[in-house]
Amino acid sequence: MDQGCGELLFVNGRIWLAPPQTAEVEALLVRQGRVAAVGELAAVRAVAGAALEVDLQGATLLPGLIDAHCHLLWYGEMQRRWVDLRGASSLAEIQARLRQRLAERPPAPGEWLLGRAFDQDRLPGGRMPTAADLDAVASDVPIVIQRVCCHALVANTRAQALAGVQAPEGLLTEDAMDVVWRVVPPMTAAERVAAAELACREAAAVGFTGAQCIVATAEEVAAFRELARRGALPIHLRLLAGDLALLDPPEAREVVPCRTLKLFADGSLGARTAALSQPYADQPETSGRLLWDPPALRECVRRAHCAGYQVAIHAIGDAAIEAALTAIAAAQAAHPRPGARHRVEHASVLPPHLVDRLATLGVTTVVQPQFTVSDFWTGARLGVERAGWAYPFRTLLRKGVPVAGSTDCPVETLDPFQAIARAVARTVRAERLRVPEAVALFTRGAAYAGFGEEEHGALFPGYQADLLVVPEDPRELRPRRLAALRPELTLVGGRVVHAVGRFRGLG
Ligand SMILES: [Zn+2]
Known part of the structure; x- marks a missing residue:
C-alpha cells in the first residue's frame, strides 16, 4: 500500500x-x-x-467502482509478458515494437518474446510476417507473435527449433499452434505475483476499488493471496474459479475469498457458439450449442449450491440462459437458500420471458456495457427481433432484476467510465440508462453481486x-x-x- x-x-x-x-x-x-x-x-x-x-x-x-467480472491475472500477464502489436501498420513497426521490448527488458536465459494481436491485413500488401522477419529482430531469442484473432501465429527459427517443428514461413494455425504453446515456459510464481500487482494497480488508477476476478488455477489464487500477504494488494478482491476444488472450505476466512463457482454454459455470439433456441440469422444451419447436458449442469449447480457457494454461469444465448436458470431454479427448489445470489454472466440474448424468470428467481445478471459496441455484428447474428432482446439494461432494472456491471477485461478495456458511457449512449434508446443508474451498476450492483453491499x-x-x-x-x-x-x-x-x-x- x-x-x-x-x-x-x-x-x-x-x-x-x-x-x-x-x-x-x-x-x-x-x-x-x-x-x-x-x-x-x-x-x-x-x-x-x-x-x-x-x-x-x-x-x-x-x-469506489467495482468490476463484477474480470480476468486481472490474464490482463497482467498480457501487459507484462506480451508485446502489444495491435494497430501496427507495417512490418517495420512490428519489428520495432519487439526490439523495443528486448531493449527495455532483456529476456533471461530461456525466456521467450511474445507478441499479440498483429493483423497482416493492416500491413502493405497484406503479407503475413514470416519467421525470417522475426529472426531479423533476434535469432537467439525464441519469438512468437499471435494474430489478432488468436487462431494463427508466426514463430521464428529458434522458437520452431525448441518446439520441434518446421513450419513454412513459421506460420501455424488452429490446433497446429499447440506444439509451440506447449513449450513456452509458464510464468514463474514471482512473475505471476508481479502480473497480479500490475493489473490491480492499473485497476485502482482507473477508479476500481474492488474486483471480482476469475482465476483458473491454484497458482493464480496463490498469487493474489501472496500480494495481500505482502500488503501490496491495492484493491478489494473476490475470486471466482471454475473448479470446486479451488473454492475455500466453508470455515475459511480469507482476505481474498474464493467462494464462487464459475461455469460456462455456452460460447460466444461472435464465433456463433452461443446457444440460441433458434438458428443464427446469418448461418441458419447452426444455433450454437450448450457446453453441458442439462442434467449434468443441474447436478454441478446443485453440488455447489448445497455446499454453500455462489454459482456464476457464463450464458450468452437464450438457450444457455434458459438452461442456467433451470439449473439454478432446481437447486433452489430442492434446497432453498435465499441468500445464494447466483448469477448469470453476460446474459446477452434475453427475450421477455427470460427477463421475467430472472426477476422471479432473483438471479443477478452481470453485464458488460462495452459489448454493446464491440459486438457490432449482433444484428446480423440474431436478426431484427432477437437483436432487440440483446443487452436490455433498462428493462432488467425496471423488472427488478439485480444488475452488476463489469468490463470482462482483457476481453474489453479495463475502463469503468468507458463502460458507463456505453450504457448511457446505447443506440437502442429504450434500453439507455441515465448516468446515475449506469454508475450504480458498478457500485451498488457489483457490490451486491459480491456480497459486499453493506x-x-x-x-x-x-x-x-x-x-x-x-x-x-x-x-x-x-x-x-x-x-x-x-x-x-x-x-x-x-x-x-x-x-x-x-x-x-x-x-
Ligand atoms: Zn470473462
Missing part, C-alpha cells in the same frame, strides 16, 4: 454518496479506513478533530472508505467526455492507492 490510513476531511466538492440516488453532502470524514461522518460542513468539521482537510476544489467524489458501493457512515475523486461530475458530461473521465484520487479502505495532479501530495 502506498500510505497508511490517515484521517481525511473532504470539503468543497460534490460528494455523491450512493448512486443511483443523487443525494450529495457538503463534507465527508474518513477515519480508520471507514467513512466516519457525512453531512453539513459545520457538523462534520465539529467531529473531524485533527483530520487533514482536503479541498476538492469543486471536483466530484463518489463511491460496506462497499456507497459512502454511508460505517462503510469502507472506498472512493474516487474525478475532475468533473459524470452526471453532467456527454458520453464522449464521460468515457474519458479518469480519477485524480482513489482511496481503498481509507488508503491512497492512486493520486495524480492536484492530489499528488496525498499519495
